[in-house]
Each structure stands twice: as C-alpha cells, then as structure tokens.
Amino acid sequence: MIFKKVKPLAVAALASATLFSCASSDNMNDTTAMDDEVSMSETQTMAGNTTEDADAVVVATEISAPIATIPVATLSLENPVEIDEMFDDIGETEQYDLMALAETSPNLSTFVKLMEVSGLKGDFMKDGSYTIFAPTNEAFAKLSQQDLEMLLLPENKSKLIEVLKVHVLPSEVASMQLNTTQRIKLSEEKYIPIDTQLNGSKMVIGGAAILVPDVEASNGMLHVVDNVILPSKYAREDGIR
Template identity: 55%
Template sequence: MKKTMIIPAVLAASMLFGCASSDNMDTTAMEDDMSMSETQTMAGTAEDTETMVVEETAVAVVPLGTVSTTTLQMENTQEVDEMFENMGDTESMDVLALVKSSPNLSTLATLIEQADLVNDLQRVEQYTLFAPTNEAFAKIPQDQLQKLLMPENKAMLMKILQAHVLPSEVSTLQLEDNTRIRMSEDTYIPIDTGVAGTNVTVGGAQILKGNIEASNGTIHVIDSVIIPSKDAVEDSPTGY
C-alpha cells in the first residue's frame, strides 16, 4: 500500500497565475492505493526542465545587476547543527527573515529575490520551506546554475524554488515513509523516512535540521536542491 499526502499547490497557482481558489486551501488528506509509478516531475515536465537547464546552448550577455555564480556563497560557514541556535525565539521572526539571518542560506535568500518571490511568500499566511544550504546549490553544475540565473530563465528558477514551498505547516513527524507530497494534479514529491524515521528525505534531499519554527511557518534545512528530472518520472527523484 502506498499513501499520498496531498498538499494542494495553491502557492504555485497564486504565483504563476495570480489567483487561487479557496477550495485549494484544504488541509492535508491521505489516500491509499496510489502507485509510485505515477510520480512526475515537480515543476513542469522533465523535457521542459532539461530544455531550459541542460540543453540550452545559446550564449546570452548577462546584463548589469544580474546575479552570477561568482557572487554566490557556495560554502556553509556554520555547522548545520548550530544554525539558528543563537536566534533565541525563532518564532518572533518570519520565514524569510530567518533565511536571511543564516549564513548557510545566503544563496537561497539571493535566489528567492532573483525570482521575485519575496512578496508572494509574504502573502502566504503559513507555509513550510525546504531550505537548501549553500553547499546544496554548489552541487549543481556551475553552467546550469548560471543559466538559471539569467533573466530569460526566471520562470524556471521560480518553478524550482516553488517545489521547495508548501502552503501549510508540515513537521517532520508528518512526513511518513511511502507517502508523497502532491504538488499538482499529476506531480508529486516522494518521501522516505529511512529506518525509524531517522533519515528523512524529501524528493531525494535529506533533511539536515528540521522543524525550525517561524512566526508564519516552518523551515527544514536540506542538503540538496530538489530539481525536476527524468529520474523523477522513473520513480527515482533527483536532488543535486
């Protein structure tokens, strides 16, 4: 038996289309008998993703003010276990403020701004953010990351970041083995909790530090960037 944790992708809908029905704000539901073979890519089709990230060969001039991989921090300057430990009451700050306060999440903070997602995230009352560290982004081949940073590829960057956001609070205790997070009608992120729930992975990315409570949601720090790929269709999600 496979179970599916269904979390409607209202955040993606509101960001891309500027609207979201109230019906999509339902809380998490569970369904049985859902085959993992139905797993699709997490933000568009695998073919779309590879066209944007891998197969693009045109050389574009990067305009002034555009973020470059050379300006991004690709190393963690703090032990992951120590992240947010000196913040005191993290619930007094919102999710984005906590992200910006962590030196290990500086690249994520920059890319959220690059994708123009700040205002959209601030409009969501409660959400969960799977936050890749700087070293998680360093796993992406530099040429592919640079392409994502180009203005003409902002929509693809937005889709990838949206795969890390759930429009409701979800703790690690709610992430059960053999469940999937439903992002849209036919896109899912599989979950694996390992032995006794000690090694939780979401879309192939391991949660290094979970359940950081903010005033408007929860942060789970992860070791990889969840990126749609053909492997996801084959039931083997890939995180760089």
C-alpha cells in the first residue's frame, strides 16, 4: 500500500493540534489559516509571534491554576434557543471578540464555562485571529455521564484542556476553506479528519458537523458544531484516511 505524503500548512490548535493538508491549496487566501508561511514554535505562548519554521507548528500552553470540581448538574445540557435563531438578536457580531460572542448565546453556555475553568478562555484571546468550533450544550449532553464527570475532575484538567484545544485554531478559517484534504494534527502519528458530506454542503470535523457556520467576531470566526470532538474517539493514525 502506498500512502501519499501530507503537506503541513502551518496551522495549530491550542497546545498541540495542527491543521495540515494532504494536497496543495492554491485557492486559499494568503491571509487565512491555510498560509504556508504561518507557524509557531513549541516554546511560544498561545499568542506568540510566528516563525519561518513550517514544521514547528505548535502553540505551547502552561496553565497551572487549579480547577475545581464542577458538578454535572450545574451545567446546561439543553439548547434554549433554536439553532437557526442563534445570534439573530445581534446586529453586528463583529463588535464582540470570540469568547464574548460565544457568551451571548445560551446554547454555548457549557462550552464557555469549560473554557473558563480550564484556563483557556483568556490565554488564547491575547492576540491574533482564531477559529472556534463551539459545541452546543446538547453536544455535551451526547457524552456519557461517566465521560463528562471524568472531564470535570480536578485531576483530569489536562484531559479537559486536550479536548477543548482541538476546538480552537489560531488563525481565521471560514467553512468554505475546509475540505477533505485537510486534517487537524494531534501528534506525529495521529490526526482528526475533516470530511465533507452531502455534496459538500455539510462539513464534519472529527464527527462534529457544523450547524451554524461563519459567525464573524472581531478576532476570528466561530462555527457552532453538534458534537464534542474527542481525540480519543475520532483520532486516526497518520497515513490512513
């Protein structure tokens, strides 16, 4: 069996996930997350400066603050608002940064809460442009009670961060710029696939379909998704599509 060599596109998710492509993307805008020139080193912070090393596409995170135990009962696991009505009450979404925009929607309250307690909320918002794949409350409800409780334990903070960081890219990426030739790299051996379905009208990132695409914020793009992207569930080995 012959595997096609993939080409990194120098896009990273928080801490270690990297979006890269299996083929060239000449139609991408040079200022987007698909820019081959954009990269970040392992020693830099989440909002660190870019370098010219396209193979060191990692954004480091060092968050030492403790996380308190969060009872599952305190989280909202329902969507109070119809999906197609999300953000309808906001005239200009660009007036908000990404996390402030997420906070305006009651459907994203659990995602916002977990970003807060994990310590990621403020750190990745310091500088630059980002993309968030924000799971709805009902997306978290699809997790088993055991898995959700496990993620909320103080001793499993690193696991919570690992799950949340896959939902964030440190460059702005519109839904039309995603395709099946790309993937979110977790390590040298594993990645999260990106798939198109229904003749390209449906975009799925590691089992999470985009429900509300391309909600613009002052510092990037928010896509609402219907599932939590679990690395342990959706990761594939490199070289196998």
